[in-house]
Amino acid sequence: MARMKFLCDADRCIECNACVTACKNENEVPWGINRRRVVTINDGKPGERSVSMACMHCTDAPCAAVCPVTCIYPSDDGIVLHDKDICIGCGYCFYACPFGAPQYPRVGNFGSRGKMDKCTYCAGGGGTEAPGSAAEFAKYGSNRFGEGKLPMCAEMCSTKSLLAGDGDIIAQIYRERVAKRGYGSGAWGWVTAYKEDIEV
C-alpha cells in the first residue's frame, strides 16, 4: 500500500501562490479558511526560500491523538481524514499540529470555533457521506483521490516544486534533483511529520 505524502522543494518554489488558489478553487474553501499557504523564510535576504505548507498527513498524527472526540484518523494510504459530524471545534488539533494546518470558521460567541477544516489530500471526507457525492463535496471538498488523481495543488504547481504521491517515489525524485543541481534546503517538515529525513 502506498504511503501518500507531500514534499515541497523550496529551491524550486517561486511563491506564486497558485497552489493556494488551486486548493481554494478545487475544494471551494470558504473565506478566511486556508488549507494551504506559502510561507517565505528570510524574506528579502540572501538565501530567501518559500515553502508551500498544508496538512502533511503525519505519521502518528498528533492531531488525531489529541482529538477529544477521536474524529481524526489515518486512511489506508496514510491520508489523515476527519469526520465533521463528530468534530466539536475545540481547537486542540491546532495546538498539536506542527504545521498549523487545522482551520476553523468563526462561529458564535468569543473566539469559539466551528467544525475543523483542513487539507484532505483532495480525498474527500472522513465522514459517512458516499465518496464522490455532492454531500461530501459540500462538507469536505473534492475527492480527486477517489478518481485516481493526486491533490490539485501539487498537480498544477508550475515549477513542480510541490510534489504529492507515494512517499518513496517523491523522496527519490527529490534526491535525484539535489544530486543533479548540487544543493537543496531539505524536505521541509519531513522529520517532524514522518519522523524520517531524505538522505541526499
Place this chain on the structure above:
Amino acid sequence: MTLVARARLVIVTVALLSMVAAVSARAETFGPDGAPNPTASVVDQGTLLKQVPRIEGRIDIPDTKASVLVQPAGRTWDYFHEVLLHWGGAIVILGTIALLGLAYLIMGRIRIAEGRSGRKILRFKAFERFSHWLTAVSFVILGLTGLNITFGKIVLLPLIGPEAFSDVSQAAKYVHNFISFAFVAGLILIAIIFFRDNLLEKVDIDWLKQGGGFIKSRHAPAGRFNFGEKLVYWLSLAAGLAVSVSGFLLLFPFFGTDIAQMQLAQVVHAVVAVLFVALILGHIYIGTLGIEGAFEAMGTGEVDLNWAKEHHDLWLAQQLANQDRQRQPSATPAE
C-alpha cells in the same frame, strides 16, 4: 572642526563600514570565483530547527498565526496531553478519592463530641451562602465538562458511541465556556467577603499543633475559619486565578498570544484544574461526610452551638459576646 570631532567622525565611519561588511559577510556566501552564491546562503530546515524552537516566515494572508511554518512543539504538547495529563490526572484524582475513602474507613465520621445542644447560631449569611454555592455549582459543572474533554474519550465514548459522545461534548464545550463567567463572579465574591477572616493568625499554629481537630483527645482552637479552611481559601484563590486567566486565554484563542503561549495556557489550565479538583474533593468530603454538623453551615446557614464550640471556639465566644452587647437595652435605643 576640532581634532576630537574629526577623530569621532572617523571612528563612527569605520564602525559603520565594518558593521555593513560584517552583516553582508554573515548573510551572503560567495562562490570560489568570488561571485555571490545564492544557494549557499540558504538555511536548510535541519539547521534552522536546531537554532529556533519553530520556523516562522512571512505570509500573504491576514491570519498571522499561519506564519509559523513548522512547530515541532506540537508533538511535545501531544505527549503532555495524551500521556502526562492522562496518567497524572488519573493518579491525582483517583488517588485523592482513594485517600478520602481510606480516611473515612480509619476515622469514620467525626461526631460532635458533646452531642447536639439543640441551640443554633448563624454562621453564614444568605449572601455568603449564595456566593459559595454559585462558585460551587459552577465549579462542579466546569470540572465535569472539563474532565470530559480529557477523559471522556476513554470513559464515556465506549459507553455511548461516537455520535452521542460528540453531541454531549459539543454541549459540554459551550456549557464550559459560559459557566466560566459564573465561576469567576463567585470566586471574586468569595475572595472579597471572606478575605478578612482568612488572614493568618497566631492561633493557626496552635490549631496545627493540636492536630487540626482530627485527634479526638485534643481540642484545636480556631476563629471563624480554622487553618485548614484558610488553606482551602488561599489555594482556591490561587488556583482559581490561574484557571481563570489561562481559561480566558483559551476562550479567546490567539488574541495577542502565539502558538507556544496557547499551548502553555492549556498546560497551566489542565494541571491546575486537576489539582483544584483534588483540593475541592477534600473540601467536599470534610464539609459533608467527614465532620458531623459541618454541612449545615453552608446548608441552612446555622450551626449547632456545640459544633461551633468544638470547631470554632474563638469565633463562637466572639459571636456570643456580640449578642450580649446587642441585648443590653442601654447600648442602642430602638429606632
